[in-house]
Amino acid sequence: MKLENAKILITGASGGIGKALSHALAEQNAFLVLHGRNESQLEQLKASLPYPDRHQIIVADLTQTADRAMLLQHPALNAGIDVLINNAGTNEFAWLEDQTETQIERQLHVNVQAPVLLTKAMLPHLNKPALIMNIGSSLGSIGYPGYSVYCATKFAIRGFSEALNRELAGSGIKVLYFAPRATQTSINSDAVNAMNKELGTKSDTAESVAREVVTALQKEIKRRWLGWPEGLFVRINGLIPQLVDNAIIKQLPVIAKFARATFQKGTH
Numbered sequence: 001m002k003l004e005n006a007k008i009l010i011t012g013a014s015g016g017i018g019k020a021l022s023h024a025l026a027e028q029n030a031f032l033v034l035h036g037r038n039e040s041q042l043e044q045l046k047a048s049l050p051y052p053d054r055h056q057i058i059v060a061d062l063t064q065t066a067d068r069a070m071l072l073q074h075p076a077l078n079a080g081i082d083v084l085i086n087n088a089g090t091n092e093f094a095w096l097e098d099q100t101e102t103q104i105e106r107q108l109h110v111n112v113q114a115p116v117l118l119t120k121a122m123l124p125h126l127n128k129p130a131l132i133m134n135i136g137s138s139l140g141s142i143g144y145p146g147y148s149v150y151c152a153t154k155f156a157i158r159g160f161s162e163a164l165n166r167e168l169a170g171s172g173i174k175v176l177y178f179a180p181r182a183t184q185t186s187i188n189s190d191a192v193n194a195m196n197k198e199l200g201t202k203s204d205t206a207e208s209v210a211r212e213v214v215t216a217l218q219k220e221i222k223r224r225w226l227g228w229p230e231g232l233f234v235r236i237n238g239l240i241p242q243l244v245d246n247a248i249i250k251q252l253p254v255i256a257k258f259a260r261a262t263f264q265k266g267t268h
């Protein structure tokens with residue numbers, strides 16, 4: 001899709017990837033609708049973009065039915081939307097037995113229920129042609145210890161993307177799935193960053209992820225996994241998961257050290 005003058009709604013625009021993506025899309029001369037929960041952060045972001053007056057902000061907690069309804073009534077959506085990017089997300093890095101029900105429910109709600117409900121409600125507001133991009137994760141294809149709930153949410157959103165894209169074939173709406181690997185944003189706790197360092201897990205900057213998202217939108221790439229070797233592991237895990245079982249189980253003592261230390265320090 002040509003992004004110049006396209007109207008793009010980005011959820012979670014105030015986060016690490018969301019901000020970088022907002023800058024990258026503004027540089028393509030798109031009109032942005034920046035969503036988040038923190039109004040002053042969104043105002044700052046808007047002011048930092050080229051031609052701030054082209055862009056609008058919407059403050060909403062996507063887990064709240066009333067907030068989603070308010071978002072749908074917002075004047076920013078009056079002329080329709082060309083691209084919806086479901087980017088807002090959250091995670092907890094902890095053993096399942098150490099997570100509270102609230103932490104588990106929040107991940108399921110923010111990462112699955114909210115984008116699915118928002119996408120359904122947005123369908124009548126989408127111009128034709130339109131793109132929906134769902135931001136997944138390499139952990140949407142590879143089950144990883146300490147991320148059982150997060151993996152469940154990202155596996156779900158990958159399945160949702162694939163099924164909906166097939167369902168909407170010929171409608172003028174395409175659904176793309178985009179999966180970053182570890183990216184340097186505040187979603188990752190100090191424990192996660194320390195674990196990644198010890199395991200030699202590579203990470204990307206939010207700016208480099210944003211550039212790849214722009215390319216995926218322009219080329220309408222249906223499924224994209226970022227990074228080497230993560231992209232290869234995704235494919236091997238799909239074909240011969242036993243091989244990946246063994247590689248990850250070798251890492252288990254290190255993963256457990258960081259996942260359980262975070263819990264014990266009470267930082268969750």
Ligand SMILES: NC(=O)c1ccc[n+]([C@@H]2O[C@H](COP(=O)([O-])OP(=O)(O)OC[C@H]3O[C@@H](n4cnc5c(N)ncnc54)[C@H](OP(=O)(O)O)[C@@H]3O)[C@@H](O)[C@H]2O)c1
Pocket residue numbers: 011012013014015016017018036037038060061062063086087088089090110135136137138179180181182183184185186187188
């Ligand atoms: N960073 C990584 O390593 C990585 C890797 C793979 C995939 N991803 C995915 O990339 C996406 C962006 O993550 P990020 O790294 O940029 O994380 P981030 O910096 O923590 O940003 C998350 C964004 O989601 C928003 N959000 C969270 N809960 C919300 C709710 N209830 N209602 C509305 N908005 C909510 C946050 O808004 P507030 O500012 O109001 O909290 C924030 O704008 C997520 O889907 C994440 O799963 C990240």
